[in-house]
Every structure is written in structure tokens, then in C-alpha cells.
Amino acid sequence: MGFLLRTLITAVGFWVAEWLIDGISFSGPIVTIIAAIVFGVVNALIRPVLMLLTLPLNLITLGLFTLVVNAAMLGLTALVMPGMRIDGFGAAFIGAIIVAVVSWAANKMVVDREAAANR
Numbered sequence: 001m002g003f004l005l006r007t008l009i010t011a012v013g014f015w016v017a018e019w020l021i022d023g024i025s026f027s028g029p030i031v032t033i034i035a036a037i038v039f040g041v042v043n044a045l046i047r048p049v050l051m052l053l054t055l056p057l058n059l060i061t062l063g064l065f066t067l068v069v070n071a072a073m074l075g076l077t078a079l080v081m082p083g084m085r086i087d088g089f090g091a092a093f094i095g096a097i098i099v100a101v102v103s104w105a106a107n108k109m110v111v112d113r114e115a116a117a118n119r
Contacts, residue, residue: 023091
């Protein structure tokens with residue numbers, strides 16, 4: 001259930017990013033959901049290695065380089081996902097921020113709801 005919920009939350013984040021940014025597009029809703037799954041796999045497998053490799057840069061920038069890593073993961077997802085298009089690093093950077101904010105907000109609502117139900 002958790003994987004499905006996180007995938008749907010990421011897909012909503014992608015939809016919001018597509019709606020707000022001209023440089024991001026998906027060819028349809030099914031592609032958006034599949035891209036969310038691919039994004040989850042990329043984040044689970046490649047992001048930890050990249051975060052470890054860029055640790056010195058992340059320390060120097062006080063963690064802000066993580067935004068660049070997130071944009072790279074979004075760009076990598078677009079590279080391997082047919083039907084998903086990102087026009088340049090700027091669109092990937094802003095898109096990664098939007099996806100992160102939407103995911104954070106949706107996860108916060110889900111956790112708050114679960115906490116209220118367990119009381």
C-alpha cells in the first residue's frame with residue numbers, strides 16, 4: 001500500500017510540475033504514472049550513490065547541492081522514459097523542487113491522517 005500511495009503522490013507532483021512549467025510534458029496520464037514508478041526506482045538505486053559521491057560538495061553548500069542531485073534524477077527519469085520530456089536543466093531543477101514540495105505536503109497530510117486515526 002505504501003509503494004502505491006507514494007507512486008500516486010509522485011504522479012500528482014509530476015502533474016503539478018507539468019501544469020506549472022512549460023519545459024516539462026508527459027504524453028498521457030499512464031505515462032505520468034509509469035514515470036513516477038521509474039522515478040521511484042531511480043531515486044532508490046542511483047540517488048544514494050550520487051549523494052555519497054557528492055557529499056563534499058553537499059557539505060560545502062550546506063545541503064543545497066541536493067537540489068541539483070534531485071534535478072539530475074528527474075532528468076535521468078526523462079531520459080529513460082519515453083513520453084516524458086524535460087527541456088533543459090532549468091526545467092528539471094524547478095520541476096524537482098515542485099515534485100518535492102507536492103510530495104512533502106501530500107505525505108504530511110497522509111501521516112497526519114494516520115496519526116489521527118491511531119489516537
